[in-house]
Amino acid sequence: MSLTLKALTKSPWVYHLCAGGSCNNCDIEILDLLCPRFDVERFGAILVGSPRHADALLVTGAVNRKSIPRVLEVYEQTAKPCLVIAVGSCALGQGIFRGSYAMGEPLDKYLPVAMYIPGCPPKPEAMIAGIVKALGTLG
Amino acid sequence: MNQTVADEVIAELGSKVKNVFVHNRRRVYIDVDPEDFVDTAVYLWKDRHARFAIASGLETTAGFEVVYHFAFDRNDMILSVRVKARDKERPSLPSVAGRIKAFAFIERELHDLLGMDFPGHPDLIPLLRAEDWPEDFYPLRRTNVGPDGKESST
Amino acid sequence: MTSIVPIGPFHPLQEEPEHFRLHVDGETVVDIDINIGYNHRGIEKLAEARTYDQIVFLVERICGICSTSHPIASVNAMEDAGNIEVPERALYIRTIIAELERLHSHLLWAGLAGHFLGYNTVFMWAWKYREPLLDICEKITGNRNHYAMMKPGGVRRDIKPEHQEELIKVMDELMPKLLMLYNAVADDPVLHSRLKGVGILTPQDIHDHCALGPTARASGVAIDVRRDHPYAAYDRVEWNVITHPGCDVFAKTVVRLLECVEAAKIVKLCAENMPEGEIDSKPTEIPPAEGIGHAEAPRGETFHYLRSDGTNRPARYKARAPTFMNITTNTDAVIGESISDATIILAAIDPCYCCTERMAVYDAKSGEKTLTGNDLVRMSQQKTERIRKEFGL
Numbered sequence: 001m002s003l004t005l006k007a008l009t010k011s012p013w014v015y016h017l018c019a020g021g022s023c024n025n026c027d028i029e030i031l032d033l034l035c036p037r038f039d040v041e042r043f044g045a046i047l048v049g050s051p052r053h054a055d056a057l058l059v060t061g062a063v064n065r066k067s068i069p070r071v072l073e074v075y076e077q078t079a080k081p082c083l084v085i086a087v088g089s090c091a092l093g094q095g096i097f098r099g100s101y102a103m104g105e106p107l108d109k110y111l112p113v114a115m116y117i118p119g120c121p122p123k124p125e126a127m128i129a130g131i132v133k134a135l136g137t138l139g
Numbered sequence: 140m141n142q143t144v145a146d147e148v149i150a151e152l153g154s155k156v157k158n159v160f161v162h163n164r165r166r167v168y169i170d171v172d173p174e175d176f177v178d179t180a181v182y183l184w185k186d187r188h189a190r191f192a193i194a195s196g197l198e199t200t201a202g203f204e205v206v207y208h209f210a211f212d213r214n215d216m217i218l219s220v221r222v223k224a225r226d227k228e229r230p231s232l233p234s235v236a237g238r239i240k241a242f243a244f245i246e247r248e249l250h251d252l253l254g255m256d257f258p259g260h261p262d263l264i265p266l267l268r269a270e271d272w273p274e275d276f277y278p279l280r281r282t283n284v285g286p287d288g289k290e291s292s293t
Numbered sequence: 294m295t296s297i298v299p300i301g302p303f304h305p306l307q308e309e310p311e312h313f314r315l316h317v318d319g320e321t322v323v324d325i326d327i328n329i330g331y332n333h334r335g336i337e338k339l340a341e342a343r344t345y346d347q348i349v350f351l352v353e354r355i356c357g358i359c360s361t362s363h364p365i366a367s368v369n370a371m372e373d374a375g376n377i378e379v380p381e382r383a384l385y386i387r388t389i390i391a392e393l394e395r396l397h398s399h400l401l402w403a404g405l406a407g408h409f410l411g412y413n414t415v416f417m418w419a420w421k422y423r424e425p426l427l428d429i430c431e432k433i434t435g436n437r438n439h440y441a442m443m444k445p446g447g448v449r450r451d452i453k454p455e456h457q458e459e460l461i462k463v464m465d466e467l468m469p470k471l472l473m474l475y476n477a478v479a480d481d482p483v484l485h486s487r488l489k490g491v492g493i494l495t496p497q498d499i500h501d502h503c504a505l506g507p508t509a510r511a512s513g514v515a516i517d518v519r520r521d522h523p524y525a526a527y528d529r530v531e532w533n534v535i536t537h538p539g540c541d542v543f544a545k546t547v548v549r550l551l552e553c554v555e556a557a558k559i560v561k562l563c564a565e566n567m568p569e570g571e572i573d574s575k576p577t578e579i580p581p582a583e584g585i586g587h588a589e590a591p592r593g594e595t596f597h598y599l600r601s602d603g604t605n606r607p608a609r610y611k612a613r614a615p616t617f618m619n620i621t622t623n624t625d626a627v628i629g630e631s632i633s634d635a636t637i638i639l640a641a642i643d644p645c646y647c648c649t650e651r652m653a654v655y656d657a658k659s660g661e662k663t664l665t666g667n668d669l670v671r672m673s674q675q676k677t678e679r680i681r682k683e684f685g686l
Contacts, residue, residue, distance in 0.1 A: 023354045025438045027357070028401065029438070031420075037424050064330075064331055064333060065272075066269040066333070067331050095354070099339065102278075120354075120439055121439070165522065166583075168583065193596050195611035197609040210594075212521040213521070215523070217522075244329075
C-alpha cells in the first residue's frame with residue numbers, strides 16, 4: 001500500500017481553528033472540503049467539534065493578539081501527537097497583515113507547525129494534498 | 140437634485156454650519172462645532188431620515204477631527220459633517236450614542252484607536268483593544284509608539 | 294521546530310474569545326455581549342503605509358466572502374477623490390464580478406443556515422451549486438476567491454469572449470436550481486415554523502442601528518447602494534431591489550434567495566450587453582482631496598473614505614464593512630428569544646462565518662458558562678427535528 005493510501009485510511013480527525021486576524025476565506029475553503037465535490041469524508045477525514053479528539057489541527061488566520069491565549073489553549077487540549085497544519089498565507093507568515101500592530105507573531109512562533117499549505121486562499125485540492133502529506137509523516 | 144437637498148439641509152441648519160465644501164454633486168462636506176454636533180446628527184437622522192454610514196477620525200497637525208458620513212439614499216448623496224475637537228491633549232467630542240444607537244460602536248472604536256473621549260456614551264468600554272496594549276498606545280495617532288512600547292514598524 | 298514566544302501576562306481567567314456571549318434565564322436570552330475585537334487586523338494603519346494600488350489588495354482581504362466589494366468601494370473612493378473616469382467595459386466587468394460574488398456568498402449563507410437548522414441536504418446542495426460559480430470566477434480572474442480584479446480607473450483583466458459566453462451558460466444552468474432552492478424554502482412548513490416570527494427587527498430597529506443590506510430589506514426598508522447611489526453598470530441594466538415586509542429570519546432568507554435570482558439575471562445581462570473598448574483609464578495621480586466610495590456587498594454597504602495629500606499613499610484610510618453596522622441589531626433581535634433559536638438569529642445578519650462559531654451561553658444569575666457554540670447549534674438542529682415529528686414528517 002502506498003504511503004498516501006495508508007495516510008488516507010487512518011481516518012484522521014481534524015479540528016479547525018481560526019486564530020483570529022482572518023478574512024475567513026481559508027475557513028470557508030476548509031468547510032468546502034466536506035462538500036460533494038471534494039468530500040473528504042470519503043477518505044475518512046472528519047471535522048470534529050472538539051480539539052480533544054483531534055489528530056490534526058487546521059489553523060487559519062494571521063494570529064490576532066487577542067486570540068493568542070485561545071490558540072495556546074486549544075493546542076493544549078489536543079491529544080498528542082497532534083499535527084499542526086498552517087493553512088493559508090496568513091497562518092504561514094501573516095500574509096498581507098504582516099507588520100500590523102494588531103497581530104502577534106506568526107503562528108509557528110506559538111505552535112509547532114508540521115505542515116504549511118500556502119495560498120490566499122489555498123485551493124481545496126492543495127489542502128487535501130497538504131493534509132495527506134502531513135498525515136503520512138505520522139508513520 | 141441633490142444640490143437642492145444639500146442646500147435645504149444647510150439652510151435649515153443655519154448658523155451651525157461653519158463651512159461648506161462641495162466636492163461634486165454626490166459629495167458635500169460641512170463643518171460643525173462640537174457643541175452643535177449632537178443636534179445636527181439627530182436632525183439629519185430623525186428629521187431628514189438620513190442614514191449614518193460611519194465616522195472617520197484622524198489626527199492632523201491641527202488636532203483631532205472626526206468626519207461623520209450621512210447617506211441620503213433617496214438623493215444619491217453623502218453629506219459629511221466635520222467636527223474638530225478643541226483640546227489637542229485630551230481630544231473629546233460629545234457622544235451621540237445616547238440618542239442614536241448606531242453611534243455606539245464607532246465612538247468606542249475612536250476611543251480605542253485615537254484615544255478620543257465621548258462624554259455621555261452609555262458604555263465607553265474597549266471594542267477592539269487587546270488586553271496587552273499599553274495604556275497610552277493609540278494606533279491611529281500621529282505620534283507613533285508601537286504596541287510593545289517601541290517605534291511602530293509601519 | 295521553532296521556539297515558542299511567551300505572550301505573558303497570561304491570565305487564566307482571561308475572557309474567552311466569544312464573539313457573542315448570551316446571558317440566559319432558563320431557556321430565554323435576557324442579554325447579549327458582542328465582542329468584535331478578535332478579528333481586528335489594523336488594516337487602516339497598514340493602509341497609510343501602502344500605495345493606492347497596494348491598498349486595493351489589502352482591503353480585498355478584509356472579508357473573504359465580501360472580498361470584491363471592498364476593492365470596488367476602494368477604487369470608487371480613489372476615483373471620487375481624483376475625479377477619475379472609468380471606461381464603460383470596465384464598469385460592466387465590475388458588475389459581473391460583484392454579482393458572481395453575491396451569488397456565491399448568499400449560497401454559502403443558505404448552506405450554513407441549512408446546517409444550523411439541521412437541513413444538511415440544503416447545506417450540501419447550496420455549497421454544491423457554489424462550485425460552478427467559483428469555477429467561472431477562477432477562469433476569469435485566476436482565483437476562486439480574492440479576484441484582484443479592481444484598480445483605480447478600471448479593472449486589471451478583461452473577460453475573454455469565450456468566458457462571456459460561458460457566463461451566460463452558467464447563469465442559465467444555475468437559474469432553475471436557484472428557483473428550486475427558493476421554492477423549497479418557501480413551501481416548507483417546518484422552515485415556516487422555525488423562521489417566521491423569529492428574530493424580529495422592526496423598521497424602527499433598522500433605523501436606530503442604521504442597519505444595511507438584506508438585514509434592512511427584510512424589514513421592508515428599501516435601501517440598496519446599487520440603486521440609490523449607482524456605481525459600476527447597475528444603472529445600465531434592468532434589475533429589482535428585493536424587499537420583504539416580514540422583519541424575521543424567514544424574510545431575510547427569502548430576500549437572499551431572491552437576490553440570487555436577480556444576481557444571475559444581472560450577470561447574464563451584463564455578459565450579453567457588455568460594450569467593447571478599454572478596461573482601464575490609467576490614472577497617474579490622486580490630487581489632495583477627500584474621497585468616498587461605497588458598494589453593496591452581499592451583506593450590505595461597504596463604505597470607504599480616504600484623505601489624499603497628493604502623494605501616492607493616503608494620509609488616512611477608513612474602511613467599514615457592513616457587519617459593523619448590522620451586528621448591534623442582535624441586541625434587539627435575540628433578546629427575549631429562546632436559546633434554540635439563538636444560532637439562526639445571530640446567523641441571520643450573515644456575519645463572518647467564524648463569528649457564529651464563537652458563541653457561548655452564560656446563566657444570568659450564577660454567571661456560569663453553561664453551553665458552547667456547538668451546543669447551541671445542536672439545540673437548533675434538535676428543535677427542527679422536534680417540529681418535523683410534530684408535522685409527522
